Amino acid sequence: MSENGPAGRVQPARPGDPSRIGPYRIIGRLGAGGMGTVHAGVAAGGMRVAVKVIHPEQAQEPEFRARFRREVELSSRVAGPHLVPLLAADPDAETPWLATAYVPGPTLNQHVTARGPLPEGSLYAFAAATAQALAAIHAAGVVHRDVKPQNVLLTPAGPRVLDFGIAHAADGTSVTRTGVMTGTPGWISPEQYREGAAGPAGDMFAWGALVAYAGTGRLPFGAGAPDVVAFRVMSGEADLDGVPAPLRGVVDRALAQEPGDRPSAAQAAQECAVLLASQVTQVAGAGPATAVDMVAAAWDVPAGTDPSWQIPADRSRSKKRLIGSVVLAAGVIGGLAGGVVALLPGGAAKDTHAASSTASAAPSSPAGPGRPSARTAKGDTASRQRNADDGSAATAASWGQARVAQGAGEHDVARAVLHDEGVVAREMSDGVDFTPEAVRFHPSRREVYLSYRLSADEQGTMYAETEIAKNMCLTVRDVVLRLHPDLTYRKYVLVKTASGHDPEVTWEDDFRTDSQCRSAADDGTGQDTDGATQEWEPDxxxxxxxxxxxxxxxxxxxxxxxxxxxxxxxxxxxxxxxxxxxxxxxxxxxxxxxxxxxxxxxxxxxxxxxxxxxxxxxxxxxxxxxxxxxxxxxxxxxxxxxxxxxxxxxxxxxxxxxxxxxxxxxxxxx
Incomplete structure (x- = not known):
């Protein structure tokens, strides 16, 4: 179910497709497979998700339903920077479903078919990242059991391992029919062919084959009938010609016939991280701060197309809202914080839910609501502008000194801001043309910048910039405080650009102290400072x-x-x-x-x-x-x-x- 069409392009919904699954609006399809259909979904806040729905006829089989329930349970254990996190699920629904974050990019299979093998630097990054992903899976007591090119996405920031469709616990408990072989020919270990045994070592055998395929563009055990491929796996040697010599040693050991002769995922991750560090140092002269940074630094794979999703407006709200049974999201969403985990074994994910009381412990900015800056402020609102920690306001010069994202946390912030502001742009009223451009970071000033273009009349500009600021505040606050609390940023800044004009700082505020982003939402209508008069509905x-x-x-x-x-x-x-x-x-x-x-x-x-x-x-x-x-x-x-x-x-x-x-x-x- 992981081949999601050409680089994840959304296909039109078909007759009979649902309009909503759990809390998600369905706007199209991403793909289909033997287990079911993957729909393109949108959360209430605009986040794009992939919703896997089981075929109705399979959902009627108690054994299959139990297996799906087990898949959801196991997937909820796993988190890491090179995995696709489970967001929500309802395995007991009439038609069971699960939702994961949508990750743009082609699968390894699609990339190799279209462009050939990965370049050497990217191959080292690929090997290190996928080994770390398997190490995180195995550390959670889970075995993937279907490691193959169709189950690895090549995102702009690096590879992501996905689809735990036949994952099972490393302790041997599973829900599969006796005698049924799970996995894909060519990516199944010798011991699984011989004995039906599928453990972490089997995943490592498939990992060795995966890295060989990524580096050569050839199936390491060739193609042909399944029994022919199985014979080669059990009695032949993998074709490793073309795998770089430094990497070939660990790949060759991973493909050993005996499970005990193979490295663990953590050992392979460590070896590949050392090789990757050498590659990055040769190119950049000095290695980045973390191993996740090293993957990003060495990654040189075209991002491919990620067309905008046509998301219909949905402004209807009810006094009492039914939502899908997302109980399993409780232990999972926090796993997104794993994006800052070091690639080397021993790095630990932080599963956090940042609270406003945590934010309030940080040094506070001068009091007063954030407003448009002096350069575009109307009336006396300029006097209420917030300042940075050093007492100075953000300027076009400080924006010019800011840099692009570095590290998993900053990349997550940038992607989230551009995605969410893109949703705002699509929902702007007629006569307002808003285009988000870039996200930059100024670590010493602890500022996150969004540059944008905006064309509208005076009233439209005020409305648009209020919406842009509110969305920026909510997005940065959520990603920094909840997912990446190690980041020290505290202020967001909007910078308006236009051809023939100097950049203008149009809005700035402290997203840590403005816990409800009220100052960004306040359009001067006199909202109470405690927010109690604002209509609110649980959702x-x-x-x-x-x-x-x-x-x-x-x-x-x-x-x-x-x-x-x-x-x-x-x-x-x-x-x-x-x-x-x-x-x-x-x-x-x-x-x-x-x-x-x-x-x-x-x-x-x-x-x-x-x-x-x-x-x-x-x-x-x-x-x-x-x-x-x-x-x-x-x-x-x-x-x-x-x-x-x-x-x-x-x-x-x-x-x-x-x-x-x-x-x-x-x-x-x-």
Whole structure:
């Protein structure tokens, strides 16, 4: 299911294709295969995703459904900079599905077919990155079992390993029919052919063949009938002519007949990282700071086309929203932080959920909402411009000193900003022509810059720049604080460019202290500073964010205390609720959405009637409201959360039951 057409080009939807799967709008197809169809989807915030949906006839088979459920469980364990993360899934839906981040780029198979083998520098980067990806998979206790050119994407920043369609646990537990061979001929290890054994060493055999194919453009065991290829694998030698001599040693060992003679993925990653460092040093004169940087520095593969997705507008919202069962996203989205993991074994991914209280610990900028800069400000708004840490405002000169992205974290920021601003550009009203151009970084000033072109009348310009700034603030805040908290940036700057004119800094603000990006959203209509008067509705994005495990001590303490009280009260109401068993943390949970300063309470207990669920939600909402007020009184102004929402799992998704703003105890539900 991984061959997604020409470099991921979106194909038109077909009759009968769904318009929505879980929380995602479906706008077309990316590909299809034996297991099902891969749809092009869009999250509420505009992020592009790939949604794999199982064929209905296969979903009716209990064995196949169990296998898919196992795939989702195993995929949720794995995170790393050279993997494609699982975002959400519902293996128990009538038609099971899972969603991953959309990653542009051709597969290795498509690239080699169109352009031939990888150049030598890129080959070293490819070998190191894919070995590290397998090391992350194996460290999580998972075996991929289908390592092949169709399952590696060549993105602009380097390779990504994907498709855990037949992954299984390294401890041997799996859900497959006895005697059924899984894998692809030519990429199956000798021991799997002989004994049906598929372990980490089998993945390494396939990795050796993969690197050989990437470096030579030839199948290392040739083509032909499956039994002929199998005979060559078990009795012949791989064709390694053309593999660079320094790399050939580790590849040759990976292709050893005996599993015990092969290097582990971590060992191969370390050897390849050393070889890669030598290559980068020869070219650049000095190696980059991290091994992820080395992959990016050595990577010289054409990005290919990544055409814009035609995303239809979707502004409809309901008071109570059903969303797909994205419980498994809780342990996964934080895995995106693995983008900063060093390639050498021993680097550890950081699974973080940055909180506003964490941000507030950083040095603060002068008070006052961020506004358009003096160069394009209207009225007196220029006087409210924020300054950098050194007291100076951003200028065209500081923008000129800024550099392009370096390292996985900065690359993630740049890609996210350009993607999200591209969505804004497509949704601009008639008469407004907005084009995002480039993202740059000024480490010493701790600033992230977006340059853009904009053509509109005065009113359209004010509207557009407000939207651009709000989106920039939200995107940079999310990626830096939640996914890459090691980055020290704290300020975003917008720079307007135009032919024949000098660049202008049009907006700047501190995204760390402006926790709700309110100053960017404020168009001068007099929004209350605490945001309480702004209409808010709980939604799928907020609940998904709340399901991401937090690492902030205050959030963990408050969530644990609230959950304990809600669970105790729930069990105390068993007779009224008709609950036939004692519930616990497996059925009731609490989490936080920093973007909307909201606490979410949710339950997946499905035994309640609608009236009973309403009674439970009223109780849970009261507990959540009072928990927020207690923490606000204790922590003072540093506690950022003042909203709450309660959701219950229904037959087809989470139903938002109660929501509100924690203002006073008397306002909390009783």
């Amino acid at each position: 799928d994005d907020g609940l998904s964010q709340a399901m991401v495990p937090s690492t902030d001590s205050a959030e963990i303490r408050v969530a644990d205390g609230a959950a304990t009280k809600i669970i105790a009260s729930t069990n105390g109401m068993r007779q009224k609720l008709g609950t036939d068993r004692v519930l616990g943390n497996q059925q009731i949970a609490v989490g936080f959405d920093p973007a909307d300063s909201a606490m979410y309470v949710w339950s997946d207990y499905v035994g309640w009637t609608q009236e009973q669920a309403e009674d439970w939600a009223a109780m849970a909402a009261g507990k959540a409201c009072r928990a927020l007020l207690r923490e606000r009184a204790s922590a003072g102004g540093s506690w950022p959360y003042y909203r709450y929402a309660v959701a219950n799992l229904g037959g087809s998704g989470y139903l938002m039951m109660r929501s509100g703003t924690a203002t006073t105890v008397s306002d909390c539900p009783s």
